[in-house]
Amino acid sequence: MPAEISTLQKTRALPGVRELLTDAVEAVGGTERDGQVRMAEAVARAIRTGEHLAVQAGTGTGKSLAYLVPAIRYAVEQHTTVVVSTATIALQNQLVDRDLPRLAKALKKPLGREPTFAILKGRRNYLCMHRVHSGAPEEPEDSGLFDAFTVSRIGRELKRLHEWSSETETGDRTELVPGVSEQAWRQVSVSARECLGAARCPVGDDCFAEKARADAGRVDVVVTNHALLAIDALQEQRVLPEHDLVVIDEAHELVDRVTSAATAELTASAVSAATRRCGRIIDADTSDRLLEAGEGLALVLDDLPAGRLDTLPQALGGAVTVVRDAAHACLTALGSERKEDVEEATARKLARSAVEEIHDTAVRLVDAFDADQANRPDVVWISNDTYSSSPRPPSLHVAPLAVGGLLRERVFARSTTVLTSATLALGGRFDTLARQWGLPPEPTPVPVDDGTATDKPAPADDADDGLRWSGLDVGSPFDYGRNGILYVAKHLPPPGRDGLGDATLDEIASLVEAAGGRTLGLFSSMRAAKRAAEELRERLPYEILCQGDDSTSTLVAQFAEEPRTCLFGTLSLWQGVDVPGPSLQLVIVDRLPFPRPDDPVASARQRAIEAKGGNGFLTVAATHAALLLAQGAGRLHRSSNDRGVVAVLDSRLATARYGGFLRASIPPFWPTQDPAVARDALTRLDAAAPGRSSTSTALR
């Protein structure tokens, strides 16, 4: 930064957050909203006091502006970088392509300079120019894995990647349109472990990943994702620029994303790929030992059923130990870095990285069973088709039972953290998620006149590890009670194990007919979504799109475009559909979205909480369902003019003891259990939709 600007900024008091927010809202053509102002002021307070903040801000609050304005002000004032993390690419793109450019222009004058921003992803997302230039060593292919057609497709993709490498300015994979397969991309990219290091790499000065990191360290706001945030927390070597403020948007996804980043997998094919990487670098006896260990693992895994492992079967324990020891021998033979030409150094680095991963995972798998069941840090399971959408050989997985400790020590203890989402106060309280994040369950009391605190009771004993946090629900500008109905089909039998019953299918058909299409069907399984789609195609004149028929983005675009179509699907639709207007006036939920009883991580977490005297079902399964249900119901209102019905066809929402907790987690729609009321409302909305004759938009 030029000295004169730096001096000017040091001596010039910046406008307050409230003033900056007014400028920003005016510049982007919006209107100031009470919830947005309250949120911005609470974020400013968190920055000032260092107290972490959880903010629930419903759709329409304008929450990105509410956290970006105080965060940018802090970055400019303190000449530092703040980190904003998102769960989805959609939000990441919205921030970088829309919100931040507009905000930077709007704040240029009041802040004295235009704030800067950049996006930072994991190394694997950038083209590795060393691999592009050297063309070697190629990913050793198992010829049995790919057919001739696939091999020639990968060849064509690689050619295109080489051409693109001389045009791209960022090397960012998402800028390559159309994209390429994972197999092709892997041949021109490296993981952090595989990278030679900029100092040693012959093209380190032109490295896209290094450039992105360097840029990130110079800007005011770095936008990243929860996975990279987790990797930054997990590794000793930091991947994010130095920062003392992090904003975690879509924070309801944080625990799942961090768990995924900390999950490791061991497969026989990964062992054999690592063996091939060792190739001619080490002696044949040592690499053959690893190859045979992998074959032994495959044989044992083939004989075992899928599912969580509470004890390590003897044969499996033996096979994993053999893999561990054989990998260790390979690592010893590979040795550490030495003076050799770049090609040899690259081959050694790739081999070491692959074998290290096998070794570390095998060690973690064996160690996972050391402690008493109640005190184990990890959960281990075998998966095959049961847990995978596409057929693949069985594999072993190890995942952390909890990620709160990691987040507490490596995120909250290092930086002031603002967590936000439309869904954080489950059952009306933040404590459930706070526990999962590793924060004390009760927030820290804040002065009454501050106006930003919830009315939670004071903690019996002050914050664990000195961590202090507060929770704030700024509500939503949408009038849910006037514009939305929550219809719970109490008269239906509770959902059984055999999929959708006839009564449920009849109910779906009658609701969709009343709505005139315009329905998003959120199902708990693909089997149920397909069954409902097939049945309704027979009964109704509307087009029923079903997830899997085409890419999800194409289906969502068609659904948005043609109001009388319906879209049925499962998990990714629960959170990923943003369709305002008359195309979406009915959201159907077939059953409460509890995790599957055989979900290894959820069931192990539930059991661990019960072993400590807690309510495992409420803490894990009901929390999971509440988060998804709130997200699913939130699909209905994407703009202030949206009206419609959320129909939950699982009577347990009305009858079960946990029903109140779940209902309190979703927006405050007007409730009914009368199917006729729901159908009448849908019929009126259909008649009033654009292009129809009626103009009455009354919902009730």
Ligand code: SF4
């Ligand atoms: S520094 Fe690493 S990622 Fe960058 S070009 Fe070299 S090997 Fe590839």
